[in-house]
Amino acid sequence: MPRKNDTPVVDRDTVIGKVVTILRAFTVDDNQLTLAELVRRTGMHKATVHRLAGELVDVRLLDRTDGGYRLSGGLFELGMLASVERSLLEIAMPFLQDLYARTRETVHLGVLDGQEVVYVAKIGGHRQASAPSRTGGRMPLHCTGIGKALLAHTDPARRHAVLSAPLPRRTPRTIVAPGILARQLDTIREAGVAYEYEESALGIACVAAPILDVSTNAVVAAISITGPLARYRPEAHADAVRAAATGIASTLDRRRSLR
Structure with a gap:
């Protein structure tokens, strides 16, 4: 399937293409759509959208509401069947819970998808920072701690693609100069941890570490601890997040060897 900016381009002349277009019309801010x-968002004929939306309701991928339609829990169920993320989440969760218990700050697990990080898990309590992340959500790689940890250890082609593309500025502190970001990625690769200071959202800081395949050293995922700058110093948690990432990687390797 052809891709544009690392997002698959669907063929809307096919039924599956039309279905995907309808599902992608929803954003994180949409509780429902009429x-x-x-x-309007799909650009498709009203009769086509009405028919396909009805069929999606029948198979529990959409719910019908008083005002229109919303994404259904059936999509979540399908997502949780994704073998790689499910296995990773099962192994990582005890480590994430331990980090949260020790810090009481927001803990993330994320994986690479194109030029973005997808958050597989987010643990946070009443004191959690107002981070822009959410479970199942996406963020650019260049402006988050977890994204930079992934980017620093990804393949050269993906790194080049990110550095050669425009780097959107999300806050005044977002790094948008490719040369500066490249040097920071080299430092991250050597240190084994990445930091973010108000680069994705004002008022928050983050420390992150990559989960590397024991055999190939390829990046599998990354974890992070995020907190408000008013009380949180990410440097104090660098050893803990690095140790947790190493523990997850070792557990993944042991489980693989038992198969």
Whole structure:
């Protein structure tokens, strides 16, 4: 399938293409969408959208609401069947819970997808920072601690693609100069941890570490601890997040060897 900016481009002349277009019309801020808004966002004929949305309701990928449609729990169930993320989450969760118990700050697990990080898990309590992340959500690699930890250890082609593309500025502190970011990625690779200081959202700081395949040293995922700058110093948690990432990698390797 052709790709544009690392997002698969769907063929809307096919049924599956039309279905994917309808599902992708929803954003993180949408609790529901009216039929008229789905038609506007997809650019498809009203009758087509109405028919396919009805079929998606029948198979529990959409729910019908008083005002239109919303994404259904059936999509979440399918997502949790994804073998790599499910296995990773099962192994990582005890380590994430331990980090949260020790810090009481927001803990993340994320994986690479194109030029973005996808958050597989997020643990946080009443004191959690106002981070822009959410479970199942995406963020650019260049402006988050967890994204930079992934980017520093990814393959040269992906790193080049990110550094050669525009780097959107999310806050005044976002690094948008490719040369500066490249030097920071080299430092991250050597140190084994990445830091973020108000680069994705004002008022928060983060320390992150990559989970590397024991055999190939390829990056599998990354974990992070995020907190508000008013009370949180990420440097104090560098050893803990690095040790947790190493523990997850070792457990993944042991489970693989038992198969």
